[in-house]
Amino acid sequence: MIDTTLMVSGLVVGLIFGFVLQRGRFCMNSAFRDILVMKEYTLVKAVALAIVVQMIGFHLLAQMEIIQLYPKAFYWGAMIIGGFLFGIGMVLAAGCASGTTYRVGEGMMGSFVALLGLMIGGVVTSGGALKELKLYLQPTEGALKAITTDNPGPYVGNNSLTLANVFGLDPWIFVAIIAVVILAVLIWKRGSEETKVEGTLYEKIFKKGWNWWVTGIVIGIVGIMGFLAFKKYALGISGGWFGFLDALISGDLDKLNWFTFLVIGVVIGAAIAALIAGEFKLRAPDARRLLQQFIGGIIMGVGAVIGTACNIGHILSGIPQLALSSILGGTFIILGCWVTAYIMFMRG
């Protein structure tokens, strides 16, 4: 069993994260899919801003020697295939790992079914029938093995590749370039689709959906809190659910991890936010859609284990650490999302 401090910190960070996810409608499936399907950029701007806030925060904390960065291992084949599968799955499931989790807290039964699929797909791939596939794509020897570095550079606590150590440059150079480019684009494009949120401060926080920039900054801060609390990584969703199902099946409470308490907190936090806003309702789509979401969940689970992380682990937490694995995995999550969204929503 993990120690009580970690349990409590996971729950607390999760509660806040869930509250913010629900208020900000923060879902990466929507964020990336909408670029293509709706020509809507609101959520992707929130994602980009959260990445900038965390990138600066993580590197500051690492420079102050409060944390070390832990970029994920660069299994290039696994990142490509796992990421692409995850991207396909999240469109079918109608939500990424975090979007699905917060919508469970809103009472959406389709997301609940997708979550069951995610857990099953993940556990089957990590230790079950699909284990061989995972081992094939994450081998210790051969062409697909993780590419590592002997010189990880400052702040990095393992031998994984980052943008900085691949080029042998100071991480702050990349932090500065990426931050300036993203902020410049956000400022350039500001106001073109501003949500005009009106009302008192209470209404703006608790009753209405948040402006994208509020969501982006707060999600970034929550990610920094996550890294401070857990120390070995920032936020992650899918791994928490896999640990949850693993513990249920095996009866071994050691399978519960920090992320498990985080995701339980997310569901509760989102439910609280939805209840206050008058947006909590038990509801379900038709049978066909439920089946689609279940299958999508399974594919997401398989993809998250093969690719070693979901959208949160890679795009929200890994890219700000400049991890090459997360940049590749995140890219293929987006590609999988776009290909599937094109086929499902844009033809005919």
Add this chain to the structure above:
Amino acid sequence: MSSKEKPTEVLDVRGEVCPYPDVKTQRKLKSMKSGDILEVLIDYPLSAERIPRSMEKRGHEVLKVEKKGTSEWSILIKVK
């Protein structure tokens, strides 16, 4: 703009998941005539905020967004 305007057609997307409310609204509007009014009944918060925004961007006029109850909204859109 008048809140008394009667909808020509009603589209009920309650229960639907992301992004079907948006996609179905868009397809429905395409099949309607200019000046017609569509009422969308919806219970999915993200789309209830996104549909007015994206339909206005497409040139349609959003007459009214009304919260009807717990996670239930009605959106009135006039076809361009």
